[in-house]
Amino acid sequence: MLSKKDAQILLEKHISDPYHLLHAKMVALAMQEYAKRNNKNELVYYITGLLHDIDYIKGDTEPVNHGKDSAKLLKDLNYPSEIIYAIQAHVPHRTGIKPKNNLDFALIACDEISGLIYAYSLMRPNRFKNLKVKSLKKKFKDNNFAAKVDRELIKLGIEGLNCELSDHLQMLAEVFNQLD
Numbered sequence: 001m002l003s004k005k006d007a008q009i010l011l012e013k014h015i016s017d018p019y020h021l022l023h024a025k026m027v028a029l030a031m032q033e034y035a036k037r038n039n040k041n042e043l044v045y046y047i048t049g050l051l052h053d054i055d056y057i058k059g060d061t062e063p064v065n066h067g068k069d070s071a072k073l074l075k076d077l078n079y080p081s082e083i084i085y086a087i088q089a090h091v092p093h094r095t096g097i098k099p100k101n102n103l104d105f106a107l108i109a110c111d112e113i114s115g116l117i118y119a120y121s122l123m124r125p126n127r128f129k130n131l132k133v134k135s136l137k138k139k140f141k142d143n144n145f146a147a148k149v150d151r152e153l154i155k156l157g158i159e160g161l162n163c164e165l166s167d168h169l170q171m172l173a174e175v176f177n178q179l180d
Helices: 004-014 018-037 042-051 068-076 081-089 102-121 133-141 151-160 165-176
Strands: none
Touching: 004 018, 004 042, 018 042, 018 102, 018 165, 042 081, 042 102, 068 081, 081 102, 102 133, 102 151, 102 165, 133 165, 151 165
């Protein structure tokens, strides 16, 4: 049986870096909101977002087997195949696994952009409070800002969700407004 509590314990067993813990929470909250808006399983979406980078065990650099190591760990723990597939599909350049459904595309759409929004929050006195879509869109279009964020991957996710960038950013601004 899946639970947020067990997933959080698993995450904290493997990840100790404060940024990656916050990133996991951001993506989990965004995924949960996508599930809610699309009448999908909120728990599955939340846990997928929470555990998507669980193989970031050492440091800040992307692990060579990112997505593959996460999948192996979660498979060994009997996590649902849909969660494992989505986690592999969020890094198709590493795993060769292509996104195919709403869960997969939502994770792709929410992952990288959460990093961009986090970087932007560091520049603001109110951090995540009252984020404006216009400002977020401007940062998204500025390839020099948070340069490591893969904007093409984000676009793939958004297109797979049949969504507009502005609508995606509006939802994320609303979700992240609850963060400290």
